Amino acid sequence: MSVFEQIDRVLLTAAIVLVLAAGLLLLVRIWRGPSMLDRAISLDVIAALIIAGLGAKSAVALDSFYFPIMLVLAFLGFTGSVGIARFIAVRDRPQAVTATVPSPAAAPGTGSRPGGDAGSGSGATKEDPK
Amino acid sequence: MNVWLQLLDTAGALLVLVGAAISLLGVIGMLRLPDVLSRSHAATKPQTLGMILVLAGVALRLRSGMDLATLGLIAFFQMLTGPVASHLVARSAYRTGQIDHGELLFDELDEQLTDGK
Numbered sequence: 001m002s003v004f005e006q007i008d009r010v011l012l013t014a015a016i017v018l019v020l021a022a023g024l025l026l027l028v029r030i031w032r033g034p035s036m037l038d039r040a041i042s043l044d045v046i047a048a049l050i051i052a053g054l055g056a057k058s059a060v061a062l063d064s065f066y067f068p069i070m071l072v073l074a075f076l077g078f079t080g081s082v083g084i085a086r087f088i089a090v091r092d093r094p095q096a097v098t099a100t101v102p103s104p105a106a107a108p109g110t111g112s113r114p115g116g117d118a119g120s121g122s123g124a125t126k127e128d129p130k
Numbered sequence: 131m132n133v134w135l136q137l138l139d140t141a142g143a144l145l146v147l148v149g150a151a152i153s154l155l156g157v158i159g160m161l162r163l164p165d166v167l168s169r170s171h172a173a174t175k176p177q178t179l180g181m182i183l184v185l186a187g188v189a190l191r192l193r194s195g196m197d198l199a200t201l202g203l204i205a206f207f208q209m210l211t212g213p214v215a216s217h218l219v220a221r222s223a224y225r226t227g228q229i230d231h232g233e234l235l236f237d238e239l240d241e242q243l244t245d246g247k
Contacts, residue, residue: 004136011143015150015184022150022157022176029160029169037166037223041173044215045157048177051204052153052184059146059188067200074207078215085215085222 012060019053036088040081047077142190149183156180165230166223170216177212181205 023046030042051073054066156175163169185201192198223229224239231237 004140008139008143011140011147015143015147018147018150018154022154025154025157025161029157035166035223035226035228037219037226037228038169040215040219041166041170042160044212045160045173045176048181048208049153049157051208052149052176052181055181055184055188056146056150059142059184059191062192064192064194064197064200067197067204070204071200071207074204075211077208078211081215082218085218090222090226 009060012056015056016053016060019049019056023049023053036084040084043084044078044081047073051077138190138193142187145187145190146184147187149180149185149187152176152183153180165233166228167220170220170223174212174216177208181208 026042026046026049030039030046033039033042051070054070054073058064058066153176156172156177159172159175160169163172182205185205189198189201221239231240
């Protein structure tokens with residue numbers, strides 16, 4: 001009986017260590033992420049990792065004290081990345097283009113895109129999304 | 131009977147460990163993949179599979195009804211809000227020109243958008 005509890009404790013401690021290591025590696029990605037969109041994705045993953053870490057802590061302590069916090073994080077964790085993708089990523093576009101995409105590979109793609117469609121229906125779709 | 135409850139506890143701890151390992155693997159993929167879309171693909175692994183395995187492990191260890199309902203709600207809201215953020219980030223990445231168009235097999239947005247502005 002006590003052997004089972006020791007096995008549980010070892011497994012859950014290893015799980016918490018893995019989640020913490022994943023969080024530290026994500027801090028590296030946020031630090032050197034070339035564009036703001038990479039940081040937005042990293043913010044989403046960090047919310048998921050906080051939920052996983054709180055779940056592991058609840059599994060260790062066998063209580064449900066942190067469940068409302070996990071619920072709020074699951075419900076509102078995406079708003080930050082939506083805001084970044086909606087408003088901030090448009091603003092830092094020139095820096096992001098020169099940082100991430102190799103320009104000779106991207107230049108024919110972007111060059112052929114305005115010429116690719118001269119459709120009449122594109123005027124309606126041009127103005128709705130950002 | 132008590133042995134079975136102990137086995138449930140150990141299985142829950144094992145599921146939590148597997149979920150944490152999958153989260154770590156997804157984060158390593160986010161570090162190593164080169165593109166915004168590739169990183170978004172790797173980012174869904176901690177958001178869906180890793181977190182659901184962790185929540186299943188917690189549900190196996192805390193076996194009361196209210197906790198199971200709360201864990202189900204957490205998983206439901208994460209499944210609900212994850213694709214919204216991922217879709218907006220991917221669309222913003224497309225429109226700000228951070229996608230290598232030679233790498234895409236299908237580019238259905240290309241026919242609908244005129245410019246990346």
